[in-house]
Structures are given as structure tokens and as C-alpha cells.
Amino acid sequence: MKSAKELLQHFQKQLAAITSLNTLEELKIEYLGRNGRINQQLKNITQIDPSERREFGQELNTLKEQITQEIELKRKKLLQIESTKQTIDTTLPAKSYPKGSLHLVTYAIEEISHIFEKIGFIRMSYPEVEWEFFSFEALNMPSDHPARDDFETFFMDYEPHKEHGKMVLTPHTSSGQNREMRRLGKPPIRMINIAKTYRPNWDASHVPMFHQFEGLCVDKRINITHLKGTIDYFAKQFFGEERETRLRPFHFQFTEPSFEVDITCDICQGTGKVNGEKCRLCKQGWLELGGTGMVHPNVLKAGGIDPDEYTGWAFGFGVERVMMMKPGIGLNNMRLLYDGDIRVLEQF
Numbered sequence: 001m002k003s004a005k006e007l008l009q010h011f012q013k014q015l016a017a018i019t020s021l022n023t024l025e026e027l028k029i030e031y032l033g034r035n036g037r038i039n040q041q042l043k044n045i046t047q048i049d050p051s052e053r054r055e056f057g058q059e060l061n062t063l064k065e066q067i068t069q070e071i072e073l074k075r076k077k078l079l080q081i082e083s084t085k086q087t088i089d090t091t092l093p094a095k096s097y098p099k100g101s102l103h104l105v106t107y108a109i110e111e112i113s114h115i116f117e118k119i120g121f122i123r124m125s126y127p128e129v130e131w132e133f134f135s136f137e138a139l140n141m142p143s144d145h146p147a148r149d150d151f152e153t154f155f156m157d158y159e160p161h162k163e164h165g166k167m168v169l170t171p172h173t174s175s176g177q178n179r180e181m182r183r184l185g186k187p188p189i190r191m192i193n194i195a196k197t198y199r200p201n202w203d204a205s206h207v208p209m210f211h212q213f214e215g216l217c218v219d220k221r222i223n224i225t226h227l228k229g230t231i232d233y234f235a236k237q238f239f240g241e242e243r244e245t246r247l248r249p250f251h252f253q254f255t256e257p258s259f260e261v262d263i264t265c266d267i268c269q270g271t272g273k274v275n276g277e278k279c280r281l282c283k284q285g286w287l288e289l290g291g292t293g294m295v296h297p298n299v300l301k302a303g304g305i306d307p308d309e310y311t312g313w314a315f316g317f318g319v320e321r322v323m324m325m326k327p328g329i330g331l332n333n334m335r336l337l338y339d340g341d342i343r344v345l346e347q348f
């Protein structure tokens with residue numbers, strides 16, 4: 001007859017060799033089953049001297065408990081191994097995650113950049129928090145000039161600069177004109193500045209932070225036909241070959257002459273009529289794109305360029321605005337772009 005200690009050692013050796021739940025179950029029966037090793041030992045109790053029976057019984061009981069515990073522990077380990085085996089099954093198809101998309105404004109910026117890069121314009125970036133000088137003085141608007149009211153401005157709570165005045169959030173991308181003239185020192189200039197701009201308005205067609213894209217072209221003998229040609233090129237690339245543009249006289253301090261650019265409406269193709277009725281989108285055939293004109297001599301001078309030698313043109317359009325005017329976009333409220341509602345954004 002084996003001692004309890006020997007039996008335990010024997011059991012532990014067998015247990016260590018076990019790698020599956022099935023064989024563990026067999027081992028359990030072998031030791032703890034009705035005819036198992038422990039019960040076999042118990043049956044032998046009659047052959048033992050009565051004075052030692054009590055101790056023998058206790059030893060067997062402890063052995064039984066220990067074996068039970070060790071089997072349970074092993075079962076847990078085997079179950080754990082089994083479950084990790086399942087999660088690294090490399091033959092299972094991968095989980096698919098929902099795809100993200102770029103913001104509509106990001107798409108527009110990429111498309112606009114690409115259109116102008118194709119004709120040799122360089123995309124530039126300038127400060128978004130800027131000095132008053134670059135937004136106004138350098139653009140032929142002295143400090144008390146009423147034209148500044150057209151560009152309602154957020155002022156920063158910051159110490160003014162000795163020469164450049166107060167700190168502002170750029171109210172238009174035209175602040176980049178002087179920056180670019182200073183950066184290059186001398187023409188030719190062909191730059192496109194696409195950036196955030198700020199004005200305190202909030203309604204269906206205005207948000208306080210929006211984007212503009214500004215084109216600036218300065219060189220010898222640049223004239224208005226280059227301006228019209230470039231705007232036509234942009235309109236046809238961005239909106240479609242059939243679209244036409246026109247220049248309508250306007251006023252800006254920093255251009256002379258100045259114009260507003262209109263583009264034929266995509267609903268009525270510039271006729272102003274749909275089935276004999278007035279077109280509901282444009283009412284008269286044309287939609288407004290933005291401002292443009294020949295760079296004012298004072299603006300060239302402020303940028304260190306001789307206006308007798310060089311001429312140029314500039315335009316500034318709203319990114320959100322042109323995107324909303326694109327056929328098929330169907331957005332009639334600019335605020336939707338910035339509400340962050342994923343149901344709107346994921347459609348594009």
C-alpha cells in the first residue's frame with residue numbers, strides 16, 4: 001500500500017503531463033472516482049491497526065482535498081489557454097471598421113489648390129492671428145478709413161505692435177498680399193492663399209470662422225484679361241465647362257478697378273427662367289462668387305513694388321461659399337458644415 005505522500009507525488013507527475021481537458025477528466029476519475037485510487041485506499045482501512053485508522057483516514061481526506069484543488073486549478077489554466085487560442089485564429093475574416101471621410105471644406109481646399117497649382121500658382125500660408133497693418137493699412141485702408149467697416153474684425157486682447165497696430169484674427173485672406181510681396185522682394189508673384197478668416201456673423205450663409213482663397217498675380221504687363229482668363233479657368237474647372245463668368249463693377253480700397261465676379265446659375269444656366277418662371281435659386285441668372293480687381297498702386301508700394309514697372313490682380317472668394325454652389329452638393333445652410341453632425345458630414 002502506497003503512503004499518501006507517494007500517491008500525491010505520483011498524481012502530480014501525471015497532472016503535469018496533461019494538456020487537454022479530456023485527459024484531465026480521466027485523471028480526475030482515476031483518483032476521485034467511485035472506484036478511484038482514493039476510495040481503493042479507504043477500502044484497505046480494515047487491514048490497518050485500529051489505533052492508526054484515525055490518522056490514516058485524515059491523511060486520505062487531506063490528500064483528496066489537495067487533488068481536487070489541483071485539478072480545478074489545472075482546469076482553469078487549460079480553459080484560459082483554449083480561449084486565447086480562439087482569439088488568435090488567423091483564418092477568421094478580419095473585423096471591418098466604418099470608414100472615415102474628409103470634411104467637405106478639406107475636399108474643397110484640396111481641389112482649389114490643385115486647380116491653381118496646375119497653372120503655376122504656389123500655395124502659401126501666412127499668420128492667422130495677424131497685425132492690423134497687414135489686414136488694413138497695407139491694403140490702402142488707413143486707420144480711420146470707413147471701408148474697414150466692411151471687414152468686421154475680432155481684435156485680440158494683446159499689446160499693440162509699435163508699427164503694425166493691434167492684433168487681429170485675419171478678417172480676409174488679403175492680409176497675405178503684403179506678406180507675399182515682402183517675402184519675395186520682387187515679382188513675378190503667383191500665389192494662392194487658402195486660409196481661415198474670421199468675422200462675427202452667424203446665419204444661414206455666414207459662420208464666424210470661414211475660409212477664403214486669395215489669388216495674387218503680379219508681374220510686368222499683367223492686365224485685366226489675365227484676371228478674367230484665370231477666373232474663367234477656375235470656374236470651368238471647379239463648377240463645369242458650361243459655366244460662364246462676368247465681372248460687375250464694384251469697390252474695394254485695395255483694387256482699382258474693382259469688380260464682383262458672377263457665375264451663371266447651374267439651375268437656369270444663366271437665363272434666370274425655369275419653365276417660364278423666375279429661377280428660385282438666383283432670380284436673374286447669375287450667382288455671386290466674390291471680389292476681385294487690379295491691385296491698387298498704393299498696395300504695390302506698401303509691398304515695396306514699383307507700380308510704374310509692375311501691375312497685378314487679386315481675387316478673394318469664400319471656400320464654403322463656392323463649395324455650396326457646386327452642382328449636386330445641395331447644402332443650403334453653411335452652419336451645417338460646423339455643427340459636427342456626423343450624419344451630414346459622412347455623406348461626402
Ligand code: PHE
Nearest residue numbers: 172174291292293314315316
Ligand atoms: N478681401 C475681399 C473680401 O474679403 C475680397 C477681395 C480680395 C477683393 C482681393 C478684391 C481683391 O471681401
